[in-house]
Amino acid sequence: MGNLWDFLVWLFWFYVIIACIWIFITVFIDIFRDPSLNGWAKALWVIFLVFLPFLAAFIYLIARGQSMTQRNMERAQAMNAQQADYIRSVAGSGGQSASAEIESAKRLLDSGAITQAEYESLKAKALQSA
Numbered sequence: 001m002g003n004l005w006d007f008l009v010w011l012f013w014f015y016v017i018i019a020c021i022w023i024f025i026t027v028f029i030d031i032f033r034d035p036s037l038n039g040w041a042k043a044l045w046v047i048f049l050v051f052l053p054f055l056a057a058f059i060y061l062i063a064r065g066q067s068m069t070q071r072n073m074e075r076a077q078a079m080n081a082q083q084a085d086y087i088r089s090v091a092g093s094g095g096q097s098a099s100a101e102i103e104s105a106k107r108l109l110d111s112g113a114i115t116q117a118e119y120e121s122l123k124a125k126a127l128q129s130a
Helices: 002-033 039-051 053-089 098-111 116-129
Strands: none
Touching: 002 039, 002 053, 039 053, 098 116
């Protein structure tokens, strides 16, 4: 029974250590991503975080926690917007309807740029995607 309790205590302290390391890394990254802090302020926060890590992390989270959250939200929204733009840019025909694609293929056929077989292939592709 003693081995089980020793293991649970060890597991608890391991969890606490991992959580502390996670918090320190998060604070450290936020210090460097914050555009409102100048170089001297960043250097002071890093020195404070290195020499008194627990106190520095708690003070940083209390003093700058809300702005930290806002920066993370803005970064997430910017990433979502970039992803949506990328998806729209590679989504195929740029939102053309099947009839517009067939009409474009017909113009190419009439101008002699494509053959009848190519026109039929483009037409079938447009109808499948619709």
